Structure formats: C-alpha cells, structure tokens
Amino acid sequence: MKGTIFEKSRPGRSGFTLPAFDCEYERIPEQLLRGGPPLLPEVAEVDLVRHYTALSRESFGVDCGFYPLGSCTMKYNPKIGEDAAALSGFTDIHPLQPEDSAQGCLEALGTLGGYLCEITGMDAISLQPAAGAHGEFTGLSMIKAYLGATGHEEKKKVLVPDSAHGTNPASAVMAGFTVVSIPSAADGTVDLDALRGALGEDTAALMLTNPNTLGLFEKNIAAVAGMVHEVGGLLYYDGANLNAVMGITRPGDMGFDVMHLNLHKTFATPHGGGGPGSGPVACKSFLAPYLPGPVVDRTTQGFCLRQPKHSVGRVKAFNGNFLVCVRALAYLMTLGAAGVREAAENAVLNANYLLAKLRGTYDAPYGGRCMHEFVLSLEQLKKSTGIGATDIAKGLIDLGMHPPTVHFPLIVREAMMIEPTETESRETLDAAAEAMLRLYETARTDPGALRAAPSGSPVGRPDEAAAARNPVLRG
Amino acid sequence: MSYIPSTPEERLEMLGATGAQSMEDLFSAVPDHLRFKGLLDLPPAASEFEVISALKEMAGRNKVYQTWFRGAGSYRHYIPSVVRHLASRAEFVTAYTPYQAEISQGILQSIFEYQTLICELTGMDVSNAGVYDGAHAAAEACAMFADKNRPKVLAASTVKPMTAEVLRTYCRVAGRELEFFGAEDGKASSALLEQMLDTSVCCVYAEQPNFYGLVEDYGELTRAAHAAGAKMVIGSYPIALAVLKTPAEYGADAAVGEAQPLGMPPAFGGPYLGYMAVKAADARKLPGRIAGATVDAAGRTAYVLTLQAREQHIRREKASSNICSNQALCALTATVYCAAAGPGGLKEIAMRCVSLARYAARRISAVSGFSMMFEGFFFNEFVTRCPVDPAKLETKLAENDMLCGLPVQTEKGAGILWCLTERNTKDEIDRLVRLLGEVSA
Numbered sequence: 001m002k003g004t005i006f007e008k009s010r011p012g013r014s015g016f017t018l019p020a021f022d023c024e025y026e027r028i029p030e031q032l033l034r035g036g037p038p039l040l041p042e043v044a045e046v047d048l049v050r051h052y053t054a055l056s057r058e059s060f061g062v063d064c065g066f067y068p069l070g071s072c073t074m075k076y077n078p079k080i081g082e083d084a085a086a087l088s089g090f091t092d093i094h095p096l097q098p099e100d101s102a103q104g105c106l107e108a109l110g111t112l113g114g115y116l117c118e119i120t121g122m123d124a125i126s127l128q129p130a131a132g133a134h135g136e137f138t139g140l141s142m143i144k145a146y147l148g149a150t151g152h153e154e155k156k157k158v159l160v161p162d163s164a165h166g167t168n169p170a171s172a173v174m175a176g177f178t179v180v181s182i183p184s185a186a187d188g189t190v191d192l193d194a195l196r197g198a199l200g201e202d203t204a205a206l207m208l209t210n211p212n213t214l215g216l217f218e219k220n221i222a223a224v225a226g227m228v229h230e231v232g233g234l235l236y237y238d239g240a241n242l243n244a245v246m247g248i249t250r251p252g253d254m255g256f257d258v259m260h261l262n263l264h265k266t267f268a269t270p271h272g273g274g275g276p277g278s279g280p281v282a283c284k285s286f287l288a289p290y291l292p293g294p295v296v297d298r299t300t301q302g303f304c305l306r307q308p309k310h311s312v313g314r315v316k317a318f319n320g321n322f323l324v325c326v327r328a329l330a331y332l333m334t335l336g337a338a339g340v341r342e343a344a345e346n347a348v349l350n351a352n353y354l355l356a357k358l359r360g361t362y363d364a365p366y367g368g369r370c371m372h373e374f375v376l377s378l379e380q381l382k383k384s385t386g387i388g389a390t391d392i393a394k395g396l397i398d399l400g401m402h403p404p405t406v407h408f409p410l411i412v413r414e415a416m417m418i419e420p421t422e423t424e425s426r427e428t429l430d431a432a433a434e435a436m437l438r439l440y441e442t443a444r445t446d447p448g449a450l451r452a453a454p455s456g457s458p459v460g461r462p463d464e465a466a467a468a469r470n471p472v473l474r475g
Numbered sequence: 476m477s478y479i480p481s482t483p484e485e486r487l488e489m490l491g492a493t494g495a496q497s498m499e500d501l502f503s504a505v506p507d508h509l510r511f512k513g514l515l516d517l518p519p520a521a522s523e524f525e526v527i528s529a530l531k532e533m534a535g536r537n538k539v540y541q542t543w544f545r546g547a548g549s550y551r552h553y554i555p556s557v558v559r560h561l562a563s564r565a566e567f568v569t570a571y572t573p574y575q576a577e578i579s580q581g582i583l584q585s586i587f588e589y590q591t592l593i594c595e596l597t598g599m600d601v602s603n604a605g606v607y608d609g610a611h612a613a614a615e616a617c618a619m620f621a622d623k624n625r626p627k628v629l630a631a632s633t634v635k636p637m638t639a640e641v642l643r644t645y646c647r648v649a650g651r652e653l654e655f656f657g658a659e660d661g662k663a664s665s666a667l668l669e670q671m672l673d674t675s676v677c678c679v680y681a682e683q684p685n686f687y688g689l690v691e692d693y694g695e696l697t698r699a700a701h702a703a704g705a706k707m708v709i710g711s712y713p714i715a716l717a718v719l720k721t722p723a724e725y726g727a728d729a730a731v732g733e734a735q736p737l738g739m740p741p742a743f744g745g746p747y748l749g750y751m752a753v754k755a756a757d758a759r760k761l762p763g764r765i766a767g768a769t770v771d772a773a774g775r776t777a778y779v780l781t782l783q784a785r786e787q788h789i790r791r792e793k794a795s796s797n798i799c800s801n802q803a804l805c806a807l808t809a810t811v812y813c814a815a816a817g818p819g820g821l822k823e824i825a826m827r828c829v830s831l832a833r834y835a836a837r838r839i840s841a842v843s844g845f846s847m848m849f850e851g852f853f854f855n856e857f858v859t860r861c862p863v864d865p866a867k868l869e870t871k872l873a874e875n876d877m878l879c880g881l882p883v884q885t886e887k888g889a890g891i892l893w894c895l896t897e898r899n900t901k902d903e904i905d906r907l908v909r910l911l912g913e914v915s916a
Contacts, residue, residue: 063566
C-alpha cells in the first residue's frame, strides 16, 4: 500500500455535503478556539473509496479463506446478523430513551441473556462488558465485592494455570488481586497436587478455561471445583473455548460460579479486525446482586432496566455493545437448540479430523484426541532444520490461508495452536493439511525458502525490533 | 441451520478418519455426570426469513423519533453513506486482531491512520488503537497515571454521570481513591480543585464540554493539577475539537473521549469507541494496541502492532492493561468519517452544532419557565429549567415525534439537558418552542 489517506490529501478537495443552513452562524470566543485546524485528509469521495477498498484488499478475513487461529474461534459470520444490526429500529435508538419507547432493544437483550444463561447453566447475566478481557475484569470485580461483603478480605490470591490466556492474570491484577501461576501436569491439565499446594485461606478464585488452551477437557473439573470451594474460593470460567461444549456440558453444571462469554467467538459475531466484540458475564444466583448494572428484567408491564442490589457498578457507559448482541441473537435464533449442539460437535469433529491428518508428521505433544482445537510443537523441527512455528506460519500465508496462533500457549515450545471451527468443509481441512505437510517437507529440503516467506504478500516480514526501538506511531 | 458445510455422510467419513467410533466418542473426556442430557431449552431452529421477520418486529417495538433533542453522551450526527459502505467491507469486518502483519497490512495501516487522526484532533503525540468507549478511556487514563505514591484521582463533578460511574467502578476495584471536586455555576472550579489537591493525587479529570454542555477553564484546571505534581486528563467531544482549543493546547497530559459522534449510530449505546492519546514521553504507559510503521527486508513500508512489551499476551500479570479485543472496526469508521468530512466538513458540522444550540437556547429560554440554568459558553448542549413535570413534557414531545432533552439534576436544581446537532433544523426548534409554550401556558 502506497501512502496513507493523509498523504493523498489535496487542498480544497472534498466529497462532503450538507443541506443549506438557514440559521445564523455564531462566533466562538477567540480564547476558546484552537490555534489551527486539524490536518485532516482532503479527498474526493472516489479517492476515499479506492483508498479503503485497497486497504481492505490487503486484509484477510474469514470471508477470504481458512482462518484457524487457535483460541479465537474464527467461524463464519452469518450475513443475516449484519442485516439485523443495520435495522433502523435498532441503530436509531438513543440509549437513554424512555423504557417504554425502547421495548424492542430491551427485549433483544433480555432474550439473548436468557438463551446465554441456558447454554451456560448460569442464573443471571449482564451484557455490559465489551470484550472477553472486559468480562474477566467484571467477573473478578464481582468476586471481590462478594468476598468483601461476606467478610473475606483476606482472600487476595487468584490462581491461574500456566496455560491460561494472558488476559487472565492481567485482569486479576487490574481487579486488585495477586496472581499465583499453577503449573500444568504432564497430560496438559491442571496439576491437582500443585493446585492443592496453592489453595488456602487466601484463595479468592481459580480462573479456568475448559477445554483449556491445549484443547483438552479438564476431566477432573468436578474435583477441582470441590477443592476450590472447600477453601471458600470461587471458580471463574473463561468462556473463550465455549464453542467446544455448547449443548454438551455447561460451566454452571461443572461447578463454575461466574464466567464470561465471547459473542465474537462462540456466537459468530464478526471480530472487525480487533473488535467490537462483546463479553457478557453470567453467574450463579448468589453472585447476581453484584452484576454490573443495569440489567434487563421482564415484568408483567414489559421489559425494564434494574440496578442489582450490590452492583459492582458500571463497567461501560450505557447498555453494552448492543448491535453485537443483536447479531448473536440472530445467530442463536437461526441455530436453535439442536443447532447449538451440532455446532459444538462439528467444531470438535473438524479439529480431530485435521489433527489426525497432521499428527503423523508434526509432534502433537498431548496425544491424538482433542476438543475444538489442538496444539502442535515444532520444537523438534526447529532443532533439526532451524524452521520454527513462525516460519511455517509465514509459509502458510503464501499458500493462501491465515496462519494458526503461534507461540501460545506459552508452556509448549514452538507452539502452533489450530482451531478450524465447525464452519469449514472437508476440502478446506484437506487443503490446509496438505499445505502444512508440504511446508514440513520444505523445512527439511529448502529451509531458506521458508525463512524468506512470505513472498507473495504486499510486504515481507516487518522489522518489529526497529518498530519498537524507534516508534513511528502516526503519519 | 448451523452453517456447517459437511453433509451427514461426510461427517461419518471424517469421524472414521479420526479413529473415533461415534460423535459421543469424541467427547469421551467429558465425564458422564457432567453431560447435559437432552436438548437445551432454546427455541427450535428458524429459517433466515423467520429470523429477520422476528427481529424486524422486535425493532418495530422501539420508537424511532423523527427529531432528537437528546445527547448526554450519545449523539445523532449524519453519517455519510460512504462510511457505512467502506466499514462494511468483509475483509475488515471478518478479520481478527492483526497478529500476522503480512496478511493484515490494510487493517494495520487503517489503525495507523486512526492514530494520526486522533493526534491531529487532540494535538497529542501518540494515540493507541482505541478502547471500549469514552467512559472506559477515562478510567484507563486515570489507571495509567496512578501508582502507590499517588493513588488518588480527582474528577470534576461536572463530568458525564456515565463516566463518573465507570470511574468509580474501576477505582474502587483497583483500590484507588476517587473524589469529585465541585463546580461554580455549572463549571468545574479550579479554586475548589486546588483545595483538594495534594501529593497523593495522580491525576485530575475533566470533560470538554462538560455534562451540561459548558466549556470550562481547562487551562486553570491544568495549571492547578500540574502545580501539585498531578497529571491532567481531558475528555473531549471529538467534533468540538474541529474548532475548540485542544487538550494539548491546554497542557493536558492525556486526551480521551467518546468517538461515537464520528460515524457511529446511537444504537442503544454501542458499539462505540474510546480514544486515548498522550504525550510522547508517556507512550509506553498507554494501554491497548498500538500500530507502528517500519520496513520489511526489501525496505518497503510495513505496519505492525508495536510496543507490545506493555501488553497482556507478553507480560501477563505485569501488563499495563488487560485489553485484548478493542473496537477496531469503530476506529476504522471514525477514520473514514473524518476523511469523508475533511477539515472543512468537520468544522462546518461543529459550527452548525454551536449555532443551532445558540439559536435553540435563545428561543427555549424565552419561553416562560424555561430559563437558562447556567451562564457561559456551551458547545451543543445546554440546560434550562423546566416548569412542568419532565415526564409530561417528554410525552407531549413524543406525541409530536420529538425526543425531548434529558431530564437532569444539577447543583442548581432540576432541568432539561437539550442537545442540537447538524441534523436539527431551525424549523424543528421553532416547532419545539411552540410546544413548550403550550405546556408552560
């Protein structure tokens, strides 16, 4: 891409029109005026369109091809969601309209909230958080408020497995807790002895993703929940991997007390190149009074907003990322009860199918069976050829697919984390497997070619060290 | 319908390839006593036609007002058609965070352009890629400047109630103190601020304009904050920054705000976009994603996510923030909106806001009982008194397809917060004034 939109600016160009103005223009007091105008681009509409169309063509979404980015659940985003979110009866509603004039919005939120509680086995929900990490912060804030209200200020430690998403420990610190990292056992699940050793009177909570980031179901979850609850700690469920178990098992039934969901992962709302997402927080009834308010209630008079009794307070202005919620609602209405389970089953089937094709060649350190995603280690390949996870990822770009997540989870060396999702066909999975096997061969025969990859993209590997050393952060 | 391509036969064949005996077998790691038996209590699957019909009906149970006089943190501006079209490009919409730079240059460049835009509007040196909304941006900015020695945040009592509530939540949870300093005639008072400043204060937060639409003396507030060694954070209406003095010109250390007016519909509260920008020296304190320019091996300009040593996926519990997903598509929307409007268009929108608000204030305050609550320069919102029950006024205006200004409580009593944007017309204001005359009579 040559040049930013600012560099394409030419004085006097514009594509902007407004109606004739029939009011008097007023003056702003001199001392309140800015020194000079902001240097915004001056471009004609056609140039604006071509610039951003060109940028879009140097971007890659699920609509462009296979996107097996582990832990991100890049499933197809149904177009009907976009239509629903564009309805003027949703877009042109002020968030502070009188409740009787916004019944449709409240109904959408209330209905979605009910469905999500059913799927998770939880009793109450807030749709306010804007993203998964925002949900984590919210859920941990609720735990803190609950522990404070029940006289347990001494509980200051949050236990986080070493395989957890980086947001988990970061959120715990933001909520004022101390983080204790729990090592994983050889089989990739939580090490029960290590957990036992870390649990104590000062334990506030354990944060867990199930299935975990290795794509393994924490089969001892009932025992884990028992151990945490026994010391008066709470169990937090990171919903990033919920797609594996929708309709199969529910966090609420596993013993979790509070959780977030990622509507932009599990519930098929598009990720927008990094958001907006939505990270609702659901909980058991004893935590419901601590939810951020307001929450949606249904009464005989219709839907209304209500402030939970001991609410942790707002975590966001207004009512959450409403239009994202509308898309998720459209998705769940389309799938229905059977479709939700079918999605989870096929997500797990697709992952196992791809794993079966790769595990004879690539090292699958945690065995031949997985849930919705799996992790390969390229450590041996790296040792023998110098080609690691990053190089294979860059090679995949040249073969027309988005690379998997690399170098995560941190407990696996040269990790490559693959999540195909349920919305990919067998041909797509076959082609991806073929590409990966081909690159494995290339690593052995022509490693130089992979170190130089990608060669077909608009740019080659950027010099990231230089970017951080001499930051150029604006045009 | 689950958007699954494979047929039942294909699924069976794929299952065979995995070595599993059955679908059940694939879930053998899930203990039987934890299995959900039967079907979830959700409605049955519905066709696309049924779904969109039901959602249209639901949307129809909302009232879309023809004329708005309400803002208070969510504003209805005209969104040029080109904004929606470009921000709907599927390559942008269906992408994840641009972790793989070579395949994401378009998105990374759009973030870089967004950062440039925010720096231009605010006068600051460095912007991040955006956060959840304006209230969240204020909370993150205060967190950015807080430390053990300076754990206290002072915020003006005139900031938007939503911002105040989110600030309260974030400060309470993190164990930071938050206090509000008072106002005189609707404007944050630097004298009252000075009385509360001491060496425990990390930063001071005020909004431009404030909740009542008034422009405060940010220069004085900033001088007071700096004199006590505290940082100054100003939350600005981005369209106002087309004409009003920038946070940088006032000497602020961080500029934050709600970018919803830049091309995002009110949409019952979201998705919106929080912007955050700081001086160069504080760049590494910023939370969230930041895009930077560099080169590839061939010397071509390339964009990357940079300064990642601040972030959760690298630093875990030592990260500057937990932010992962932000509001990227909203940042793209804001950039396209500003490029579509251009400097002339944005200034014109701002001047129409100012001019219509002044005309409306003169006309409304001339109606008996609707006098102005405060003196002083306001941008596009202002508070008048209200001689009747606000609920009755809301109903009366609603009957005329008008969304009334927001009933508010101020330190000088109850009133109505009116808002005007370039979407309003002189004729709408004249009709409003006639209706106010009828209710006050």
